[in-house]
Amino acid sequence: MVLSVGDRFGDSEAVVDGSLRLTFTDLVHRVRLAAGAFQQRGIGKGDRVAIWAPNSAEWMIAAFGLLTAGGVLVPVNTRFKAEEAADVITRSGARAVLIQPGFLGMDFAAPAGVEVIDLKSDFLTDATPFEAPSPDWISGDDIADIIYTSGTTGRAKGVMMNHRQTLRLYAEWCDLADLRAGDRYLIVNPFFHTFGYKAGTIAAMIRGATVLPVPVFDVDAVVDLVEREHITMLPGPPTLYHSLLAVPDKTKLATLRAGVTGSADIPVELIRRVHEELPFETLATGYGLTECGTATLSRPGDSFEDIATTVGMPCDGIEVRIAEDGEVLVRGYSVMQGYLDDPEATAETIDADGWLHTGDLGEFTDGGRLRIIGRKKDMFIVGGFNAYPAEIEGFLLEHPGIAQAAVIGIPDERMGQVGKAFVVRKAGDTSALSEAELISWSKQRMAGYKVPRAVTFVDALPLNASGKVMKDQLR
Incomplete structure (x- = not known):
């Protein structure tokens, strides 16, 4: 495609x-040079390479060059x-990391x-252009990427997707999102995330839009x-x-x-x-979700209320249903390869009938649109980033003065939600640990998005009979 x-x-x-x-x-030439650079390093079919860097032209060239190779x-x-990055890079088995x-x-x-x-070195250009060994060098069923997502256990899991899934799904995304050939697409969503990488750079290549990457x-x-x-x-x-609504001179946004x-929860x-x-x-x-890409999207002509209070209707070839306990389940070609x-985690997430258990709670409106009403696993979203309480709690418990910690998401006018920690100090600790500290x-x-914005010190956390924290009481 590229x-x-x-x-x-x-x-x-x-x-x-x-x-x-x-x-x-120009881009095709640069991508072929990058692919050649990987080939000369002995990196080829099935080898994994990490990119730990902000949005840039070089990020795109490196990623597409790697896939081409x-x-x-x-x-x-x-x-x-x-430490967080090292864990992901090590467990992915990456041969190299571009930074x-x-x-x-x-x-x-x-x-x-x-x-x-170094992504900004001459590595990507100081090479012989790549030539594919054969026309069927890459299959649509080959794994294209492994994107890590944190779970409630707090340990990131590597989601495997193949080429075919991504190309089909984001061709449809282009239609529903109204991305057109010649569009000038400013990508603030980070490339390490599906929204920036797939609904961003890949969608732009499918449609012929100009990418303008924004690192921060x-x-x-x-x-x-x-x-x-x-x-x-x-x-x-x-x-x-x-942020855009707060811009004083909106004529600058005319295009x-x-x-x-x-x-x-987007306000109407x-x-x-x-x-x-x-x-x-x-x-x-x-x-x-990372595990299935975009599952639902709104449709042209949807009302303000539909757009604000629902997440649209299932994409073509994607089934969405609500389980008896209210959990949103997704099935179809876009569900991850594992x-x-x-x-074990794969089997826990995708059941024997092929349904992906999302961990989100939802319901369908009379018009067939999906509404997300809560998060089964207590995840909350800080300015577009998924934050998982169990992972944050694990970090807090590394503090020498903390005996117990529980984290919940609380509303925030600017970020949507932020974390709040309830902390029990260790017995006998005389340091008088403060919120600011x-x-x-x-x-x-x-x-940064995982850092609790507020801390409340308590003598004990509310526990149920099996010893689990009752977070509804904390809320």
């Missing part, structure tokens, strides 16, 4: 990243600290034995880019649209035509204001 964009879209702009401007023809992409969350030194002041070091490559969201910089580069497509979490968002008023105060002609909402090296300590050990 190697055909030169023939399909030629001299149209494919990527604009700062001063770098590549046509689709027959490799398997392992994107790593740039918000991860070194961007100095991003967000992080020390992007790799585990022992894993080659580290800054509303002033985004507004300047929108005005200067005539951006037409701008998906993102609800927080993005809140915006289409957006896509997603969240369990937000959707109404976006339509009335911003130039968007379409604003779609959807629901998905978790890497974890058949614990938050500061947490910031050194976990990604």
Whole structure:
């Protein structure tokens, strides 16, 4: 698909990243050079390579080059600290990791034995262009990527997807999200996430849209880019649209035509204001998981209330039903091939009839649209990022002054939700650990969106008969 964009879209702009401007023809050449670079390193069919770096043209070139060489992409969350990233890189079996030194002041070091490559070096260009050994070098059934997602156990699991699944699903996404050839697509959603990588870069290659990658969201910089580069497509979490509504001079946003968002609880008023105060002609909402990509999307003509309070209808070839306990189940071609090296977790998530158990609670409206009403596993979403209480609690328990910890999501006007921790101090601890100290300590050990924004110290946590924390009482 990627190697055909030169023939399909030629001299149209494919990527604009700062001063770098590549046509689709240029991009194909760069991708073939990158594929050749991997080939010369002995990285080929089925070999895994991690990319731990922010959105950039080089990220795209490296990812598509790796896939062209027959490799398997392992994107790593740039918000991860070194220990979190090392765990994912090690368990993925990655032969190498591509990094961007100095991003967000992080020390992007790799585990022992894993080659580290500077994404901004001449690695991607100092090579002989790749030539496929045979026309059927890559099969649609080959694993294309392993994207890690945290579970309630707190340990990330590697979701395996093949080429065929991704190409079919995101071709439909282009239609429903109104992505068009020639669109100028500003991608603030991180490439390490399905929303940025698949509904972003891959969708743009399918459709022939220009990608403008944004490494860190800054509303002033985004507004300047929108005005200067005539951006037409701008998906993102609800927080993005809140930021745009606060822009004083909205004439700078005049070229915006289409957006896509997603969240369990978007205020109807937000959707109404976006339509009335911003130039968007379409604003779609959807629901998905790393384990199945986009499962549902709204449809053109849906009302403000439908877009705000539901996540649309199932995509073509995807079945969605509600289990007896209210859990949302998904079945179809887009469901993952399984978790890497974890058949037990795979069997727990995908039942014998092929239904993916999402862990989310939902219901269908009379019009057949899915409404998400809660999270079975207590997950909450901070500015578009999934936060899992069990994982955060595990980090908090590493603090020498903490005996017990429980985390819940609480409403936040800007981020949608943020974490709040209930903490029991260790008996005899005389350090008088404060809220500010614990938050500061947490910031050194976990990604920013996981850090609790509030802490309440309690003498004991409410437990049920089996010793589990009753989080409904904490709420």
